[in-house]
């Protein structure tokens with residue numbers, strides 16, 4: 254190994270470098286130029302309006318893109334190993350062992366007629382190679398670890414007997430069965446009511462802090478992002494427009510889209526009110542645009558924004574913004590988002 258290889262702890266668990274993803278058999282480029290890193294014990298939140306490319310990015314990182322979708326360029330690495338070219342069989346060796354995933358609708362990932370404990374035991378066996386008896390013991394430990402009281406009882410219940418929050422805990426247990434370094438959670442708390450959502454966030458935070466789990470987390474709820482994430486990546490129309498430490502992004506947003514998004518969020522449900530605050534529509538997926546993809550809706554847009562590609566540039570400690578007019582844009586101090594001190 255070369256002498257400038259960074260020590261393992263500082264090397265990101267997940268590293269996406271300049272990733273572009275196409276859909277519809279390569280005819281449409283839905284995501285481009287996405288770079289992001291997740292380290293052990295840290296959580297990175299992806300935000301941005303519907304259709305901006307968050308899920309495609311997660312699925313690419315998990316090697317589970319739908320048929321017709323593919324990574325066109327860039328690299329995806331786990332712990333320094335490039336996984337962009339792996340086939341499904343090679344991915345299976347990574348799932349559960351190095352990365353686990355949870356999504357919005359936990360019930361749909363479980364067999365409705367098989368007790369959840371048995372399904373978890375199978376996941377443990379697949380991820381660790383443990384024998385049936387040892388895997389069962391491990392499954393019971395995992396049920397307790399994810400905060401399910403009465404593990405022996407829960408073990409024997411079928412999915413229909415558990416609440417949404419309990420099912421999501423079971424799914425998290427399955428996702429971490431092989432003690433992976435990374436958890437991808439795409440809208441994993443979206444369908445849960447507020448109290449349960451807070452409990453799941455607390456669980457994820459505990460797994461991150463106590464087990465050093467790296468978390469890639471997608472949510473429309475900026476309050477949840479503020480609670481859980483250290484770092485935020487803002488997507489707009491298939492591109493990263495701003496990225497930085499959560500406190501910095503939520504309190505000192507610099508990209509006009511991030512500023513508008515935060516303004517909407519402070520009014521309540523930002524999906525419903527977005528159009529009131531940001532007039533116009535995002536470009537359609539894959540639409541070729543010479544300059545900034547947000548220019549048509551941006552109050553600051555000038556000729557320079559519409560002529561050439563805008564690069565993501567560093568403006569401070571890990572804070573990057575894709576905006577040609579960054580110097581002219583007011584620093585909006587947002588006090589709507591105060592991250593609770595730990």
Ligand SMILES: Nc1ncnc2c1ncn2[C@@H]1O[C@H](COP(=O)(O)OP(=O)(O)OP(=O)(O)O)[C@@H](O)[C@H]1O
Nearest residue numbers: 276277283302303304305306307308309310319538
């Ligand atoms: N399997 C697919 N086939 C064709 N187009 C797709 C596919 N998956 C995603 N897309 C398109 O790619 C774009 C990005 O989709 P993606 O699901 O990543 O958005 P998102 O940011 O996760 O949105 P949401 O917040 O609604 O979940 C969308 O325009 C979507 O229509």
Ligand SMILES: [Mg+2]
Nearest residue numbers: 307308309439
């Ligand atoms: Mg999505």
